[in-house]
Amino acid sequence: MDQPLRRLAHQLGLLPSYHDALTKQEHVTSDETYRRLLTALGVTSTDDVPAPTTIPFSDRPALPCPRVTERIAAGRAFGLAVNLYSLGGERNWGVGDLGDLRRLGVAAAARGVDFVLLSPLHVTQGRWPAISPYSPISRLFRQPLYIDVDAVPELDEDNDTRAWIESPDIEERLRTLRAAVRVDWNATSALKDEALRRLHRIFVTRHRDHDTGRGDAYRAYRERHGDLLDRFAIFQTLAAHFGTDSWRAWPIEYNDPRQPAVTRWANDHADEVDYHRWLQFELDRQLAAVTTNLREAGMRIGLITDLALGTADGGFDPWAFPGLFVSGVDLGAPPDPLGPDGQNWAFPPLDPRALAADDFHYWRRLLEATVEHAGGIRIDHVLGLIRQFWIPGGELARHGAYMRQPTDQLFAVLAEVCRGAHALAIGEDLGTVPDDMPSTLHRWGVLSTRVLLFEHDGEGRFHPPDRWHDHALATVTTHDLPTLAAIWSGSDLDLRFRLGLYDERGLDDARQDRARTREQLKARLAAEGLLDFHADVSYERLAPAVHAFLARSRAPLVAVWLDDLAGEERPVNLPGVGLERFPSWTRRLAADAVDVLDTPLATQILTATANERLPPG
Numbered sequence: 001m002d003q004p005l006r007r008l009a010h011q012l013g014l015l016p017s018y019h020d021a022l023t024k025q026e027h028v029t030s031d032e033t034y035r036r037l038l039t040a041l042g043v044t045s046t047d048d049v050p051a052p053t054t055i056p057f058s059d060r061p062a063l064p065c066p067r068v069t070e071r072i073a074a075g076r077a078f079g080l081a082v083n084l085y086s087l088g089g090e091r092n093w094g095v096g097d098l099g100d101l102r103r104l105g106v107a108a109a110a111r112g113v114d115f116v117l118l119s120p121l122h123v124t125q126g127r128w129p130a131i132s133p134y135s136p137i138s139r140l141f142r143q144p145l146y147i148d149v150d151a152v153p154e155l156d157e158d159n160d161t162r163a164w165i166e167s168p169d170i171e172e173r174l175r176t177l178r179a180a181v182r183v184d185w186n187a188t189s190a191l192k193d194e195a196l197r198r199l200h201r202i203f204v205t206r207h208r209d210h211d212t213g214r215g216d217a218y219r220a221y222r223e224r225h226g227d228l229l230d231r232f233a234i235f236q237t238l239a240a241h242f243g244t245d246s247w248r249a250w251p252i253e254y255n256d257p258r259q260p261a262v263t264r265w266a267n268d269h270a271d272e273v274d275y276h277r278w279l280q281f282e283l284d285r286q287l288a289a290v291t292t293n294l295r296e297a298g299m300r301i302g303l304i305t306d307l308a309l310g311t312a313d314g315g316f317d318p319w320a321f322p323g324l325f326v327s328g329v330d331l332g333a334p335p336d337p338l339g340p341d342g343q344n345w346a347f348p349p350l351d352p353r354a355l356a357a358d359d360f361h362y363w364r365r366l367l368e369a370t371v372e373h374a375g376g377i378r379i380d381h382v383l384g385l386i387r388q389f390w391i392p393g394g395e396l397a398r399h400g401a402y403m404r405q406p407t408d409q410l411f412a413v414l415a416e417v418c419r420g421a422h423a424l425a426i427g428e429d430l431g432t433v434p435d436d437m438p439s440t441l442h443r444w445g446v447l448s449t450r451v452l453l454f455e456h457d458g459e460g461r462f463h464p465p466d467r468w469h470d471h472a473l474a475t476v477t478t479h480d481l482p483t484l485a486a487i488w489s490g491s492d493l494d495l496r497f498r499l500g501l502y503d504e505r506g507l508d509d510a511r512q513d514r515a516r517t518r519e520q521l522k523a524r525l526a527a528e529g530l531l532d533f534h535a536d537v538s539y540e541r542l543a544p545a546v547h548a549f550l551a552r553s554r555a556p557l558v559a560v561w562l563d564d565l566a567g568e569e570r571p572v573n574l575p576g577v578g579l580e581r582f583p584s585w586t587r588r589l590a591a592d593a594v595d596v597l598d599t600p601l602a603t604q605i606l607t608a609t610a611n612e613r614l615p616p617g
Contacts, residue, residue, distance in 0.1 A: 064445030094177025099148030246314025310347025342397025382427030
C-alpha cells in the first residue's frame, strides 16, 4: 500500500474502508480509488489541502432545528405523503399541480391532517426519460409543470387563450391526458408550455413594465432572487436551443455563465429568458397561496418539502457554481441486499473544501429554496451530511470510498435556516448508517425516519409501539418500496419476476419470506387488539389496523401515503431498474385525489389514525 498516498487521502477526509452490507465484510479502499478521487479534487500533495475552514457563526452555540413541540403543543401529529405529479383529477393537465395540492390539502385539513409531505418540487427536464423528481437539473428552482394553469391571473385577462383551451381539439387532448393511467410527460409538457407562453405574452403586454400590482410583485421577485434567477432563465433557453439540459454537450463558449457568449445570448433572447423567469415567479406565487389556504383551513404544520440528494451532472447547479462540484466523481452507495452491485446515482458531489471556503452559501440557498412556503423540510439520504460515498467516474460502485463531510457546519446552517423559517427538519436515515446517526440527528433537532417494514427484531417480529423511536417520522413504506396493498397481495414480487429480477427459485423464496412477514404483522396487530389473528384479513381490514398501530407509536409524526388510502398496488419507483424496463415516476392515481379521501377505505384509515394520534378533546 502507498502509505503517503493513504495519509494524504485521510487528511482530506477519505475513509480507509467501508462495510459491505451484502457480504458482511469490511472493504478496504484501494490505492487506485484514492488516486483517482484525489486527482478529481486536484490534490497531489499536502500543500493542496487547505486548513479547516469554519463558518462565521461557529464561535457561538448553535441552536437545534425547531422541535415538534414548538410547532404543536401536544407534540403529535399526522399527515399525508404525496407524490404531487401522480395526482389524478378531472381538471389538471395530465400531471398533478398546485391546484390539486391546494384542494387535497384543504380537504385533508378538514379531516384532522396537519401536514402534507411532498416529493421534491425541484425542476427536472420534464420530458422522458429525465423525469425523476430525485434527479433534478436544479435544486434551487421548481418544476414549471406544477403550475395550475387555471389559477394564472393572466387567464382571466385573455379571452383568446380561454377560447383556445375550450376548443374541441385542446379539450380532446386534455381528456386523453387526464384519462391516462401514466403521465405522458412529453405531451403534457408540450401542451402546458403552449398555454403558459400565451399567458406570458399577456403578462408582458399588461404588467411586466407597467405600474400594476402584478408588475410590482414580479419586479420584487426578480430583485429578491437576483442574478441567480437570471442565470437559471438563461440556462433554460440555452437548453431548449441546443436540445439538451446537459451543458457539457453545448459549444464550449456556453460552458461558463460568465462567458461573453452567454451574455450576448441573454441579450438576443430577452423575451425567452423573461418567460422562464416568469414561470418561477408564478410558481412561487401559487405555492405561497397554497400555504396560506392550508393554514386558513387549520393545518398546523402545512407543507413538508423534500430536498433531493443531488443535481444532474449537466444541470444548472454545476453550471452556475462550477467551483463547488467535483467533476469525474459520482455519488452512490456501497453494495447491500437491495443493491448487490452498489448504486451509482450519477450526481457530482460537492467539494467540502469549496463549500467551506464559500461559507456554505450554496448549501444555505438550497435549504432556503426548499423550505420557502413550507412548515418543514425532509432531507433525502441525510447520511450525506456526515459522509458520502464517492465513486470514480466509470467505475462500479463497489470501487468507491466514503468522504467525510463538515457535519457540524452543515447541520448548523440547516438549524439556522429552519429556525428562521420556524420549520421542522426530517432526515431520511434508512439503510446502512452509523450507529450514532439517530443521536446526531436528535442533537440537531432533526427527526429520524422509521418505516414499518424495517421495525422488527432479528426473528422478524415487529416491534410494539413503545419500541419505536420517539424522535422520528413514522410511515408504512416509502416511494422506493412497495405500497401496503402490494405488500399484502404480493403483486410486487410478481412484477419483479416478470422483469427478470427473480428466477422461479427466487420468486418462491421471496413469497415464503413475504408470507412470514404477513404472519408476523398479523401477530403484532392482534397483540394490539387491532384485528383477529385467526381471521382472513383483507386489505380493507388490514390498512386501518396498520395505521392505527403506527399512530400508537412513540414517533411524534406519522405520515399516511395517499397511495395506501387509494389501495394502490402499482409502484411509484423501482430502484435500480432502468426506465426502459419499468416506467418509474409515471404512475397516476386513477381517481381525483379529493375523491380518494371520501372513499370508505380512506375514511376508515384516516379515522383510525386520528383516533390514536390526536389528543383527547
